[in-house]
Amino acid sequence: MSPAKEVSANPVPMKERMKIPRQGMPEQAAELRVMNFTEVNLGYSQELARQEALRCLECAKSPCVDYCPVGVKVKDFVKLIVAGDYLGAAAKIREDNVLPAITGRVCPQEDHCEGFCLLHKKVDSLGIGYLERFVADYEQKAGAPPAANAAPTGKKVAIVGSGPAGLSAAGDLIQRGHQVHVFEALHEIGGVLVYGIPEFRLPKQVIREQIDTMRKMGVEFETNVVVGKTVSIDELFEEEGYDAVFIATGAGLPVFLNIPGEHLNGVYSANEFLTRINLMHAYEFPRYDEPMVGLRGKHVAVIGGGNTALDAIRSARRLGAERAYVLYRRSETEMPARAEEVKHAKQEGIDFQVLTNPVEFLDDGRGWLRAARCVRMELGEPDASGRRRPIPIAGSEFEVPLSVAIIATGTSANPLVQSTTPGLKTNKRGYIEADGESQRTSRKGVFAGGDIVTGSATVILAMGAGRRAAKAMHEYLNTGAW
């Protein structure tokens, strides 16, 4: 770095920058998009991107960088946008984030970079996510070739699971010259990005492009392998000659509410509902074989208030649900979903019934769901998570007539790998214990990261874990030291 003070390419005087309003994201009109599965956000044009970038104050201390979980150099890449060097901006982001087209779309920016942007103290924060997405999409269209890999090391690593944690580790390890083989249980690569998050929020094409790039870089993908069943971690080392393994199997097990009526027809886990739609394309039945219960004109509710819940109910809306409810037991302030999704969902006519909790699913007499019996809640003292604990209000029970209910109240660790890998330590809740810095587990040569270590979190946190693991694995492969 040259010690000389950097000159800003931004022609707008500091005082004026705050007067530029935050540039809105062009989007499909709500009335239209409830009838299709194509992406809601259309992306910034070059003009909009430049206009938005001009708002950056280029702060000396840039909290935007500090509060990005992987430390994306926000200020620097935004400057490059101002200078018109979009490919340079993309390269700058890639120093810290290998999946910017994805994070730009799905990061909960209000909790990270944008939430701490200094503009936010006076006016709207900088549209960092929108800008990140813009440069990533620009780079993809330009077809910029990936950086070259280091000379082959002769070492072989196995990655178990192809979600963001596994993909980012794979990308880093191949670049460092190792042979990388990714095992995936499902028939598609991408983890939650393909089976969970719907097309209207993260087009499959975006993920496909990332994976194609990785294939070109030399990463091998093998689908239809359930590690723990098809092959064990021990066999990967002993019989298949792998030198290190990274476990990135996510937190994919659905948790049910354990209330009466959960076995009625019409009651789904969000995982099943979204898998049918995203992975199996049930929304394209009968062109695709996977069926879905008819939702047209029906009343549908999702239980929960996270991204999963909103993805499920907005999908139901697109499949024709006439009434679509979010039943959430706390208030809107505590809702963990991304702010933009809540906004979009409201525009799409989703009815948010907060401080509401179902206590029973009722039978129509033929084994199908007829209604949910719910109770109203009030908020008490904060609980272990720091959020105010919801308490049922006595005598407040009421019925919501429903044909379909989707349970999206959380997931837990899938035990398949843990239960078949002797000596791999897990915590009380079944998640794999791994060092916070190196992602090392209790087993030599085995690393773990992403949701399988932290419990359900975010794409960017999983990606960060993948990158830390890749770094530590590289060291381990070079030195053999554990």
Next chain:
Amino acid sequence: MYRILDAQFIAPGIKRFVIDVPRIAKKHQAGQFVILRLHERGERIPITIESSDREKGTIRIVVQAVGKTTYELNALETGGAILDVVGPLGKPSEIEKYGTVAVLGGGVGTALAYPTTAALKKAGNRILTILGGRSRELVLLEKEMREVSDALYVTTDDGSYGEKGLVTDKLRELIGKGEPIQLVLAVGPVPMMKAVADLTREHGIRTIVSLNPIMIDGTGMCGGCRVLVGGKSQFACVDGPEFDAHQVDFGVLMRRNRMYRDAEKESLERFQQACAGNGQGGSCKNGAAETAPVTIAGGKP
């Protein structure tokens, strides 16, 4: 892509396949299944592994055509290929020396029961097998089952073969005669398994059934395969598919399996129209090609 090395009808609408899947063949244990997807637009369906050959790297499956996907599968022939095959899934059967074991196979259920029966025989059990079918052609795998049984009885609904009646009639008779049955394994249509469970409950005989709920991933991720066992939710793909018959809520299973009946009917009708004149799922040569282009596994993420 997984190659089909051999495909032969063994009964009307019931076909046996040998598939080249070395990884699965190597790990297969009795009681486990695979999930397969025929082509890019296909659904994922679970099918039991009838047997496996580690040396050759192959598994054998027996498929009964009941709907779109199984008809389409049964239209595939030797030399064809299946896009995705994943497994072996599910818990292996608990193989122990129990003493006398009665095995009841109904229709294609016999193919599901066969590997477990063979393993139980090998473990030193005395095996009394009762095979049932609607009619003579639907009594499957008699030869194979005979080889691993100490006694074998056949019942048909119409009396066209063996004794006229149901498998439960024969079981009741054996129990009545004082056969010291320690364990019953019953695999077949849900009503049959339920009838067996009701009978053996009266007599306090431990009974295992293999359940067939609708599945998607087969790894515990979707919860679609949940069954009510002993009042608790269990995922058949990871906690089963075999369960204690006396704890199973068969009503819930039957109801949930009917959830997509309309769509399934529509699918099958469209498929059959597309390959008209197809009696048993065997004459529609390019069933897969009709509906979607077949692409290479892993070739398209």
